[in-house]
Amino acid sequence: MLGGTPGQPQVGVTLDNWQTAPQLHWSFQHIDELFPTATISRGAGPVAALEATPVDLAPLPVTLYDGSVVSVGEVMAQTETDGWIVCRGGRVVAEHYPQAMAPGTRHLLMSVSKSLVGTVAGALVDDGLLDPAAPLASYVPELAASGYAGATVRHLLDMRSGIQFSEAYLDPGAEVRLLEQAIGWAPRQHPGVPHTMHEFLLTLRQKAPHGGPFEYRSGETDVLGWVCEAAAGERMPTLMSRVLWSRIGAEHDAVIGVDSVGSGMFDGGICAALRDLARFGAMLAAGGLSLTGERVVSAAWIEDTYRGDPDSRAAFAQSPTETLMPGGMYRNQFWLPYPDRDVLVCLGIHGQMVYVNPVTGVVAAKLSSWPEPQHAWKLFATLRAFDAVSANLA
Numbered sequence: 001m002l003g004g005t006p007g008q009p010q011v012g013v014t015l016d017n018w019q020t021a022p023q024l025h026w027s028f029q030h031i032d033e034l035f036p037t038a039t040i041s042r043g044a045g046p047v048a049a050l051e052a053t054p055v056d057l058a059p060l061p062v063t064l065y066d067g068s069v070v071s072v073g074e075v076m077a078q079t080e081t082d083g084w085i086v087c088r089g090g091r092v093v094a095e096h097y098p099q100a101m102a103p104g105t106r107h108l109l110m111s112v113s114k115s116l117v118g119t120v121a122g123a124l125v126d127d128g129l130l131d132p133a134a135p136l137a138s139y140v141p142e143l144a145a146s147g148y149a150g151a152t153v154r155h156l157l158d159m160r161s162g163i164q165f166s167e168a169y170l171d172p173g174a175e176v177r178l179l180e181q182a183i184g185w186a187p188r189q190h191p192g193v194p195h196t197m198h199e200f201l202l203t204l205r206q207k208a209p210h211g212g213p214f215e216y217r218s219g220e221t222d223v224l225g226w227v228c229e230a231a232a233g234e235r236m237p238t239l240m241s242r243v244l245w246s247r248i249g250a251e252h253d254a255v256i257g258v259d260s261v262g263s264g265m266f267d268g269g270i271c272a273a274l275r276d277l278a279r280f281g282a283m284l285a286a287g288g289l290s291l292t293g294e295r296v297v298s299a300a301w302i303e304d305t306y307r308g309d310p311d312s313r314a315a316f317a318q319s320p321t322e323t324l325m326p327g328g329m330y331r332n333q334f335w336l337p338y339p340d341r342d343v344l345v346c347l348g349i350h351g352q353m354v355y356v357n358p359v360t361g362v363v364a365a366k367l368s369s370w371p372e373p374q375h376a377w378k379l380f381a382t383l384r385a386f387d388a389v390s391a392n393l394a
Helices: 023-027 070-077 111-128 142-144 155-157 175-183 199-201 219-230 236-245 274-285 299-307 314-316 376-393
Strands: 035-042 061-063 069-070 081-088 091-094 255-256 270-272 329-331 333-335 344-348 352-357 362-368
Touching: 023 352, 035 236, 035 344, 061 070, 061 362, 061 376, 070 081, 070 236, 081 111, 081 274, 081 344, 081 376, 091 274, 111 270, 111 274, 111 329, 111 344, 111 352, 155 329, 175 199, 175 219, 199 219, 219 236, 236 255, 274 352, 274 362, 299 329, 299 333, 314 329, 352 376, 362 376
Parallel strands: none
Antiparallel strands: 035 255, 061 069, 081 091, 081 362, 255 270, 329 333, 333 344, 344 352, 352 362
């Protein structure tokens, strides 16, 4: 049966259909059965305790952007939720798995992966191994002959290079889909597409000056991951384990999809359990300090993420892509959707989200299997639901 129970062996999932309904409900929870992956170890340290103090949040009213009112429970029911969790002060106040996903199951994070890579970059900056102002070619000399010549680490962190890269998910010829062909996550429809992530990134060309408007491009994170590996002298699975995953008190290992030569899909290939996403969010809410008391990134890096550069919001407003976040910003591989509230959001297509409100101390995460890559109502209804939860718990 296609699209069957997540925990049961699946029939009919192919390279052509694994990202489409109904197959993606199963495939997002079994990436390591479909593709080569590498382990991001949780290490040998203590698991950060998340004691449960249940609160019934489902009836809580949510006012949507059009003025209509629904409940938190209705939002979760109408957005193909595989699992959602809300924490405050290291305690779980809500945790639900509406479609039989097990609490410890790893789920594909899609572009929430970008925020994990951005946090690794922040740790390397703190350690003096990575300079946001440095040219990319100083870490990866091969990039000097690509469209990224002259671009800096900061341009990648904020997606402000001048690279030509289409993020049109429904266009099979868009660079975001060609990238999947290069790493083996999609059938090869274009014979000229390279066979590895790095080779593909080196084909990208510049269309505008670096440092211009924000434009969401997954390839930026893949180059950033490559640069982080070069700066640290370490492959991302072991690097992310060392500086991030082993420090947040994660309960489970994470995994990342890799290409034929072991390069990771940094822009959207990480899989992790829901509770561990909450632990990641709790670290962000605490200014870079994990629930186990370990420093992951500096408070200064977290503050920089919230504040940005003087022109960060203007660059976001000038984006050629529709962001639907007026007054918002993108910084260090995180979304900041509001001009007047310190809310940090990690987003991934098909409905993945981590929500962090450091003022209320509320952290929430949601893993989903939307049939479509993008859906504005589902995204912003979820955001509003977590806003309502945050305000209520505060």
